[in-house]
Amino acid sequence: MKEFPTEKIRNVVLLGHGGSGKTTLAEALLHVTGAISRKGRVEDGNTVCDFTDEEKARGFSLSLALAPFEWGDHKVNLLDAPGYADFEFEALAALRVADLAIFVVSAVDGVQVQTESLWRAAEQFGTPRMVFVNKLDRERSDFAGVLDQLRDRFGAGIAPTQLPVGEEHDHRGVADLLRDRAFVYENGKPNELPIPEDLREHEEQVRESLVEGIVVADDELLERYLEGEVPDSAELEKTLARGVSAGTVFPVMCGSALLETGVDLLARAVCDLGPSPADRPPVGVRAGSEEVDVSPDPSADPLAFVFKTIVDPYVGQISVFKVLSGTIRPDTTLVVPRTGAEARIHALMTLRGKEQVTVPSIPAGDIGAAAKLQGVHTGDTLAPKGKPVSVQPIEFPEPVLTIAIRAKSQADEDKLANALARVLEADPALRMERNEETQQTLLHGMGEAHLNLAIEKLRSLGADVEVEELQIPYRETITGTAEAEGKYKKQTGGHGQFGVCYLRVEPLPRGAGFEFVDQIVGGAIPRQFIPAVQKGIEETMAEGGVFGYPVMDVRVTCFDGKYHPVDSSELSFKMAGRLGFKAALEKASPVLLEPISALEVTVPQELQGDVMGDLNARRGRVQGTELSDHGEVTIFAEVPTAELKRYATELRSITGGRGRFKARHSHYDFLPPNLVDQVRRSRPEGG
Ligand code: GDP
Numbered sequence: 246m247k248e249f250p251t252e253k254i255r256n257v258v259l260l261g262h263g264g265s266g267k268t269t270l271a272e273a274l275l276h277v278t279g280a281i282s283r284k285g286r287v288e289d290g291n292t293v294c295d296f297t298d299e300e301k302a303r304g305f306s307l308s309l310a311l312a313p314f315e316w317g318d319h320k321v322n323l324l325d326a327p328g329y330a331d332f333e334f335e336a337l338a339a340l341r342v343a344d345l346a347i348f349v350v351s352a353v354d355g356v357q358v359q360t361e362s363l364w365r366a367a368e369q370f371g372t373p374r375m376v377f378v379n380k381l382d383r384e385r386s387d388f389a390g391v392l393d394q395l396r397d398r399f400g401a402g403i404a405p406t407q408l409p410v411g412e413e414h415d416h417r418g419v420a421d422l423l424r425d426r427a428f429v430y431e432n433g434k435p436n437e438l439p440i441p442e443d444l445r446e447h448e449e450q451v452r453e454s455l456v457e458g459i460v461v462a463d464d465e466l467l468e469r470y471l472e473g474e475v476p477d478s479a480e481l482e483k484t485l486a487r488g489v490s491a492g493t494v495f496p497v498m499c500g501s502a503l504l505e506t507g508v509d510l511l512a513r514a515v516c517d518l519g520p521s522p523a524d525r526p527p528v529g530v531r532a533g534s535e536e537v538d539v540s541p542d543p544s545a546d547p548l549a550f551v552f553k554t555i556v557d558p559y560v561g562q563i564s565v566f567k568v569l570s571g572t573i574r575p576d577t578t579l580v581v582p583r584t585g586a587e588a589r590i591h592a593l594m595t596l597r598g599k600e601q602v603t604v605p606s607i608p609a610g611d612i613g614a615a616a617k618l619q620g621v622h623t624g625d626t627l628a629p630k631g632k633p634v635s636v637q638p639i640e641f642p643e644p645v646l647t648i649a650i651r652a653k654s655q656a657d658e659d660k661l662a663n664a665l666a667r668v669l670e671a672d673p674a675l676r677m678e679r680n681e682e683t684q685q686t687l688l689h690g691m692g693e694a695h696l697n698l699a700i701e702k703l704r705s706l707g708a709d710v711e712v713e714e715l716q717i718p719y720r721e722t723i724t725g726t727a728e729a730e731g732k733y734k735k736q737t738g739g740h741g742q743f744g745v746c747y748l749r750v751e752p753l754p755r756g757a758g759f760e761f762v763d764q765i766v767g768g769a770i771p772r773q774f775i776p777a778v779q780k781g782i783e784e785t786m787a788e789g790g791v792f793g794y795p796v797m798d799v800r801v802t803c804f805d806g807k808y809h810p811v812d813s814s815e816l817s818f819k820m821a822g823r824l825g826f827k828a829a830l831e832k833a834s835p836v837l838l839e840p841i842s843a844l845e846v847t848v849p850q851e852l853q854g855d856v857m858g859d860l861n862a863r864r865g866r867v868q869g870t871e872l873s874d875h876g877e878v879t880i881f882a883e884v885p886t887a888e889l890k891r892y893a894t895e896l897r898s899i900t901g902g903r904g905r906f907k908a909r910h911s912h913y914d915f916l917p918p919n920l921v922d923q924v925r926r927s928r929p930e931g932g
Pocket residue numbers: 261262263264265266267268269270287288304305306328379380381382383500501502503504
């Protein structure tokens with residue numbers, strides 16, 4: 246692939262709901278522009294963008310894929326982002342580097358959940374946007390209906406620049422309003438024709454409002470238009486391109502990715518109307534406490550931003566980055582400001598799906614990749630040596646679903662640890678945690694599909710891993726006051742053991758923890774052995790009380806004891822403490838406590854009732870609600886953590902994917918008595 250100047254580069258992300266046709270459209274774009282000679286099909290598992298085994302098996306994209314193609318003297322870096330909610334974080338990472346987002350909307354299904362949430366994200370980033378209404382060949386295709394919907398959801402900036410020539414079985418091509426010409430396809434090849442008679446009147450109408458919409462943005466053009474002059478298509482395009490670049494106008498195009506109608510026109514529009522990296526506002530980078538603007542100047546110091554990491558079973562780690570300024574060449578040495586470590590570029594390449602193509606350099610504005618950059622993570626800046634500036638890292642959403650995993654056998658444990666390290670490094674939305682209380686290794690992720698994929702990746706890296714039931718960290722406490730004797734006496738052979746303590750246990754308020762009170766007077770227990778009593782109690786608290794769970798919120802008073810001048814030792818008093826504490830707990834009306842999460846669920850208002858009803862069924866207590874933007878409501882509730890194990894999946898099914906939530910640990914509360922038997926654990930050995 247040759248080198249392209251910054252102005253001729255287009256970084257484009259395809260966004261949309263899963264199934265709208267992004268991968269097929271990427272394939273079609275590569276095909277019509279000659280980047281590939283044979284077109285793959287999602288169903289056959291041979292497309293450029295769905296190349297992993299997991300994607301081929303499922304038939305939809307699970308990760309961001311890069312697929313560059315050339316159009317005239319332009320290079321377009323196409324990013325195909327997964328449309329599945331679990332992988333929205335990949336789309337967010339792509340939005341950080343894309344200069345244009347093309348929203349693929351199915352002409353049959355219209356605007357869907359992910360279309361809307363990704364549009365809002367692009368809006369926040371200020372990313373220029375276009376829409377491609379796809380599947381015009383499908384039965385029940387309704388371009389006009391989808392257009393109304395787009396206007397309704399995304400406002401007056403929605404500007405159709407094309408109309409379908411025929412829909413459903415009759416779909417043959419598209420009418421280009423800027424050029425006032427029709428493109429009718431025969432075996433994938435376009436024939437440029439006059440607008441067909443039956444479309445004429447409608448086309449003129451839509452065209453007029455498009456032209457009016459464009460000329461108002463330019464005083465001089467407007468004046469000429471009002472005097473009766475119709476600007477030519479090149480002039481219109483130039484003005485339109487400014488609106489696109491500013492993020493105020495969103496051209497709507499259409500076609501069929503499957504039949505490859507309108508696809509060449511889309512490639513052309515990306516190059517003619519879409520901004521180059523140089524047309525975008527400069528990127529703000531942090532240099533110490535200062536903020537500096539960086540423009541894509543190929544002769545400046547090299548600076549790049551890593552937005553994706555791939556773990557390739559053969560090549561190892563591949564970091565995919567956008568060059569923000571300067572030109573990166575093999576042997577360029579950069580620094581990672583996050584760690585201060587140096588990263589030396591060896592193999593410089595560009596990716597086309599799974600294919601890696603070595604390149605001599607990557608100039609500012611372009612996207613490239615490098616293998617084996619040790620210690621470099623997604624979101625890292627690669628800065629010039631001696632100038633450790635950093636780009637704002639990507640804010641990944643908080644994980645919403647947790648599973649517990651373990652190695653199938655002891656022998657697999659090392660392999661699992663290794664594989665986990667590699668998978669975590671490549672997937673910034675995945676988190677691992679070791680819960681000491683439940684002795685489980687937890688994986689936190691964005692949903693079932695995301696976590697399943699992580700498991701598959703671990704297995705593909707040779708780790709024999711299995712998923713186990715997620716343990717809830719229950720606790721126990723007491724509701725009454727009681728006293729008990731702890732007596733440890735052993736007199737078999739030689740030196741004996743003897744220690745007695747008298748303990749009183751009392752409940753403390755939630756969150757108070759543990760208090761030990763020493764009321765020993767007159768040497769009933771020698772001073773030096775009293776800490777041993779406390780230690781015995783603390784060990785038992787951690788190991789588990791009456792129900793087998795850690796004990797919390799109790800005060801223990803040691804008020805009397807007995808000792809033996811020869812046989813007493815630290816060990817005997819520690820054992821006495823353990824025995825006395827257990828006996829006192831049993832008499833003090835012990836109860837189980839369960840963790841309660843503070844939950845915030847945001848859903849469209851019309852679903853508020855369903856979601857609250859469901860929270861009720863989960864023993865949740867709604868604390869309040871708050872109206873937010875776009876007709877949504879946020880519900881605040883306290884819900885037992887055990888009832889939220891699969892909430893990410895279940896909320897999605899209740900709301901058709903239109904709900905989202907955050908949960909964090911809030912406090913512990915009494916477990917209802919009817920659930921105690923389900924939760925009770927056998928006492929740990931040796932207690
Ligand atoms: P993605 O999930 O957005 O990447 O969508 P895919 O590209 O995987 O497409 C989903 C399904 O729609 C596949 O079965 C495609 O063959 C089909 N599809 C995509 N584009 C078109 C189109 O223009 N016309 C028709 N009839 N089917 C299409």
